[in-house]
Amino acid sequence: MNMKNPLSFQLNVDDFLPASKEEKESLSQMRPSIGFWKDAMRRLRKNPVAMVCFWIIVVIMILAFIVPEFYPYKYEEQIKYSTYLAPFEFSEVEQARIDAGEKLFPHILGTDNLGRDYAVRVMVGSRVSLLVGLIASAIILVIGSVYGSISGFFGGWVDLVMMRIVDIIYTIPDVLLIVLLSFALEDPIRNLANVPGFKWLNTVGTGLISIFVVFALLYWVGMARIVRSQVLTLKNSEYVTAARALGAGSGRIIRKHLLTNCIGTLVVTTTLQIPSSIFTESFLSFLGLGVKVPMPSLGSLASDGLNGLESHPYLLLAPALLISLIILSFNLFGDGLRDAFDPKMKN
């Protein structure tokens, strides 16, 4: 490859002419710089696992929020003479109607012990689970980031006191308190729902509200810690000091530096909070502390399905696998987001 004799007569005078600036620049190609969001999104799109999970989540959302509205059966509707139908089975009455030429929608997942179509119950159940996950994460995001940023921003004794409180809440075994709280809150909320102006609480369901309150009271501490440490590192980071030294105002620093650097962490932490909220909700519902009948949630459906496990395993397996799929998808999507937002993982 290397020429043994560089002075062979392949060289001519032109070769030794000075190169122009353009010629030189054409060699040192720079990769175009891409904005933070665009870069993150580009990397996310390149991650097949995350994208598959994203589409799974979208499909489940459509099934949970839109399809039940148009579904031929309602989740609380008890169809006569059709308890414990196997998937795609019709009761005798229904069979007679079909024979008479009527068209009936099949029970894709059969029916439960009260003759309710199980497919629509599972869909509505996942609606409840998703709602809990999304709203609870939003609550946690708001409380946690406000608390954490106040604590981190002011520092000093404010920080000390606020973090001691977090420490204490952190060491309290959460499940005990959740169980207690959701019991204790049930009646106050039911009473509140009878007060004019709070009627809407009934439509949401008191069980759900108490779950939200539990999350609001207990689960923000993790988020608060993360936000606080982010704010602290950013506050003391050299580029913020540099920006300040160059005369940037607080507004600009918060907007340009703190926010853009925090937002990745916030998005990722919130996304990963959703499955853990769903996880906890299903746990509570399984113990019978979540939503109230006839409203189903995936946890309570699984809990009911446990009784007939031997004869009707699909009654348990359907909600159990669906909830696993939801949590799995959110987890993997969150991991994908984290990889996309973490500049250390670039390339």
Next chain:
Amino acid sequence: MLKYIIKRVILAILTIWLVATLTFFLMHAVPGGPFVAEKSISPQAIEALNKKFGMDKSLPEQYMTYMFGSRNEETGKIEGGVIRGDFSLSLKQRGFTVSRIITTKFPVSAKVGGLAILLALVVGIPLGSIAALNRGKWADNVILVFTTCGIAFPSFVVCTVTMYLFSMKLGILPSGGLDLGTSYILPVFSLAFYPMAYITRLMRSSMLDVVGQDYMRTAKAKGLSQSVCLFKHALRNAILPVVTYLGPMIAGTLSGSFIVEKIFRIPGLGGQFVSSITNRDYTVIMGTTIFYAALVIVMILLVDILYKLIDPRIELK
């Protein structure tokens, strides 16, 4: 060191007191006392019962008695009070003291929980290390799939699915109780599933981090063999995050035990706790909560001290 421990113990006692107070008032906010559910009893009888157990007094009064002791007008019990570790009588299981219930039920839970924690550690640490050292290869991918599933499946799913498969379909393992040695397998596995996956993940990422550290390069440059590098230099550093997770893991195993004990019909404290909530058995709820809180807090304290022993950089202040 001693100063640190004293400080932490004070903080721990403070937290336990806080939990006790919080639980007490929360519980009394739940409407319908312990005797309402029993419809067969006449209103007079309920009143008599309320009086006997001091339910007619004002809340602060009840609180003071509960915390600091006395009463016992013909075994309305409460004698020593929480301060002396006396949790009074169960309101529902007549004749049983709460301490008695805890001491009979807890060992059952502890046995299952302890085995589960042990299993999680014994499997999780090597699995995580193997994944990290074979990064990107098939072993890593298989382990990665296992851990992602382990973290995503709620414990009731693991319990019911394993029960369905192994005891109902295959019929090789008992589906409940703890009568046989083999009855432990399913509950312990179900309880260990989540922490096992989590520890594997933790171990994998910390091992990856450690392997990239400069001191690992130094160890290699010294001419140490791969196994010495791994066992002496990497493992002790990589295991630190797992040690910090031990505290939360113990708490998590407790919460897992509620479900596992319910599904596998294990006569443990977790199942007891859930049923006493539905029964409004105030004193049992109180006693169990305080007991659990103290357990978790003490475990976290022990873990922090253990951490100091492994990592000389940590200054306990």
Next chain:
Amino acid sequence: MKKKQNKETEAREIISAKPDRLVDIYHERLSFFTPAGEVKALNDVSLSVKPGEILGIVGESGSGKSVTAYSLMGLTAYPGKLLGGDLWFNGHYVNDMTERDFCKMRGNEVSIIFQDPMTSLNPVYTIGNQIEEVIRLHTDKNRKQAKARALELLELVGINEPEKRLKQYPHELSGGMRQRVMIAIGLACEPKLLIADEPTTALDVTIQAQILELMMDLKKKLDMAIILITHDLGVVAGTCDRIAVMYAGQIVESGTTEEIFYHPSHEYTKGLIASIPKLHEEEHTRLVPIEGTPVDLLNPPKGCPFAPRCVNCMKVCLDRQPAFTEISDTHISKCWLLDKAKWEAERKAEN
């Protein structure tokens, strides 16, 4: 297989022709296979070190200085791969060495000191443990003898209260002290070659001088060779016998210290020397920085890698790689300008 053997015999001939060399690297090529593509970290690197000699390797970050040294010890980091060339060290043909062979060699025949002493020692073991470890590995000294040797070493590298230090943890020592400990570990088995990878970069300037002085001192005492890797020409000036200048995975110029400093013949070397602040001169001239940024080794240019930043760049520089021109027995350089001068001289002679 056959090809490999041929290569080996060829290389053996070369080494037997130059028996006085401790390190001999011929045309080494090494790449890192990253997800973004193949990063050609080393592109035809040849260098040699004689016993007892100090070779300085100078270059900016990413130029391949450390990679060259690491590959000699079998420490190439994942996903790096040796693609070609022949590496000889102290009679070993490095290309064919197994991990087991490397283990016997590292810390014994060749040692290395890393850039950052703050992170190069294991935080959870005492200093004594980490020094004794390497002694016990390569010698048959027992625990007590190893401890005595560790004490001796700590004294040798100028650490006060060595008894106490043995029981301390790395985080209890200052950066300079830790670097001395690293040197002690490196010297524990009296290696033939010490590779110092930017040993002073992470240290305070006053400590830098102390560490360099210590290394020179020990070199004389123990009679070993040193490869000193640095980006700081000031560090090399007073210490090295010979200097190799690296740029973009190639050695662009190499010669004795005097030759490099007083007769730099590659444009990059000239640029480096022009950018050293001169404090002694009466008239203060502006420092001349080298404009531009280093090349992207993912897709290296087909011509001279320095061409885009070179002030005297010619058309040929953009097209073709220059070859080495021998300026003296010890001084070689890879630059088209040298070829141009030679070519012009030849033309003149023809006319």
